[in-house]
Structure formats: C-alpha cells, structure tokens
Amino acid sequence: MERNILLTLFLCHDVHALYTQPYRLPVFKVQGHRTYTPDVYVVSASTQCLLEIKPYDILQRKADEYLQIARSLHAQALRLEFATEAEIGSDDKRRNVALLQRYLGHEVAADRTIELIQATPIDGCTVEDLMCASGAEAYEILCLIAHRRLFLEMDVPYSRSSVLVSQPRPGFGITYEATFAASRCNAALEEALLGSGPAGKWPPPPQASVRPVDMVRSGFDFVGGFPDKTARRQSRGAGGDRQAQRRRIDAIGSRHALEDVR
Structure with missing residues (x-):
C-alpha cells in the first residue's frame, strides 16, 4: 500500500x-x-x-x-x-499507475519532447492518433506521461485506441x-x-x-524527491511561510539526528 x-x-x-x-x-x-x-x-x-x-x-x-x-x-x-x-x-487507476511506473527511469530527448507535446491537441486525442500524427513510439508517449509532460485519463483502462492523452489541462492526470x-x-x-x-x-x-x-x-x-531542476526551483520559491516551515522542520530533524549520534 x-x-x-x-x-x-x-x-x-x-x-x-x-x-x-x-x-x-x-x-x-x-x-x-x-x-x-x-x-x-x-x-x-x-x-x-x-x-x-x-x-x-x-x-x-x-x-x-x-x-x-x-x-x-x-x-x-x-x-x-x-x-x-x-x-x-479504482482498479483502472492502479493498473495505469503500475504501467507508468515502468517508464519513470527512462527519458525522451528534449527536442523530441517538445515535438511530441506540440503535436498533442490541447483538448486531447487517442494515443494511436498521436502516434500516427507524430510518428511517435508508444514508449515515448508513456515516458512523457510518466514524467508529467503529457497526461492521460487515469480511471480509464489503457488502450492505444480508446484512452485520451492531452497536454496539461483540468480533468487529466492526478x-x-x-x-x-x-x-x-x-x-x-x-x-x-x-x-x-x-x-x-x-x-x-x-x-x-x-x-x-x-x-x-x-x-x-x-x-530525495524529483530530480527535475524546475521543480526544485519552484519548491524553494514557494513563499516565505513554506520556507519558514521547512526551516523549522529541518531544525527539529537536525536536532534529533544529533541526539541519535550522541
């Protein structure tokens, strides 16, 4: 779990x-x-x-x-x-999460990523249509979804011909x-x-x-969180209250780490 x-x-x-x-x-x-x-x-x-x-x-x-x-x-x-x-x-969501986790350790080249995102309609299309329109391989699309550059309907069984893939917009992704x-x-x-x-x-x-x-x-x-540099910048710049809270947690954690060493 x-x-x-x-x-x-x-x-x-x-x-x-x-x-x-x-x-x-x-x-x-x-x-x-x-x-x-x-x-x-x-x-x-x-x-x-x-x-x-x-x-x-x-x-x-x-x-x-x-x-x-x-x-x-x-x-x-x-x-x-x-x-x-x-x-x-749901079971469908769990299966989709299990499918996407296989692609977390793989990357798509930056120029190819931009090309595939631009080929994806804002209101979405099927995986099969995106493959036909862009010449993409199925694994490339799944890699981009796993790395949150594209999104799919998580509560729909994955199929190239039925599930929709979209650029970021409300109602898609998690x-x-x-x-x-x-x-x-x-x-x-x-x-x-x-x-x-x-x-x-x-x-x-x-x-x-x-x-x-x-x-x-x-x-x-x-x-250790996401390796994405943009995400780290967003986290650090999330505002004074969040930074103060994080410093407070760090201080508490460091104090107990020192106690463990002693």
Whole structure:
C-alpha cells in the first residue's frame, strides 16, 4: 500500500517534491513526550504536509492517538494528512499507475519532447492518433506521461485506441488535492482540530479494497524527491511561510539526528 501511494504521489502533476521518512519529530501523547516519524513529507502546489499512510481500519482503531499527534504537530505549525485505500483509487487507476511506473527511469530527448507535446491537441486525442500524427513510439508517449509532460485519463483502462492523452489541462492526470480528499479522513481531521467535529471519529470506511501487491517492483528510488531542476526551483520559491516551515522542520530533524549520534 505504501508503494502504491508513493507511485501515485510521484505521478501527481502538482507535487514538486517528496521525501520518505524525512524527520523524527517530538510529539506529546498521553504517555508523555515521544517522537513521531511521518511516512512522507510532501511539497505540492497547494500545501506542504506530513503524510501518514495507513489502512483505514488502523486509522479508525487509533483515531484518538493520531488526533493527539496531529494536534501536537499543529502546535508546531506542521500539517498532518492521511492516505488510505481510497486514495489509491479504482482498479483502472492502479493498473495505469503500475504501467507508468515502468517508464519513470527512462527519458525522451528534449527536442523530441517538445515535438511530441506540440503535436498533442490541447483538448486531447487517442494515443494511436498521436502516434500516427507524430510518428511517435508508444514508449515515448508513456515516458512523457510518466514524467508529467503529457497526461492521460487515469480511471480509464489503457488502450492505444480508446484512452485520451492531452497536454496539461483540468480533468487529466492526478493532482494531490483531488486524490487525497478521497477518503475524507483529512477533512474529518481538520474538523476535529478546529473543534467543529467529533474527536476520534472518522467518516465511513472507503469502498475500495486493495490487494497486497498491485505494483511491479522496479527498484526505483523515491527518496530525495524529483530530480527535475524546475521543480526544485519552484519548491524553494514557494513563499516565505513554506520556507519558514521547512526551516523549522529541518531544525527539529537536525536536532534529533544529533541526539541519535550522541
């Protein structure tokens, strides 16, 4: 499940960077002061947050505990969100994510990339039509989709003759904001933190069930975020509040790293 979520995050076209298990942070729990290590630190166009990846039934059983962790992090100006089975999505979406992950380690030459993007209609066309119009190979198109230069319909079974591929536009590809609102766990957490919702209670469980292994193991390394220079520039220039938050997290993480060395 963690691998599925990581792959989904990596394909979100509004995610600038992601880091796995980046920090050990101090939190206050009933048992006293303890530490918490988030699964992922996400930098997206809309937010910077710590992401906990857990099956829904575990979140439901430990709702009070995670609410206390979220409150402790909230007091440090850090945002905690959750990823459950619902965020992985439909079977078709999982199959498309599994298909695209095979092309994450491959690149298309810069001039060829520009040529194929220019050949793609703004309102989209089938993969087969784009291959005929541009002389592209199927793997070139899938590489550009995997690297978020083109997008396809994620909830439609992949087929050269039926699935649409498009330049960036609303309704295509995967966005963090849309994907991680699926289970409503994050909305329920925010309501609980604000005192407008019942503490320790989550929405009804998501309908989607996830098989233990959905993805092909490719050995791709997710740690360290995207290697794309533009994404790094966007992340660094995301605004004073985000930079201050990141410095705060770095300082906390560095302090605990020093404690580990001692």
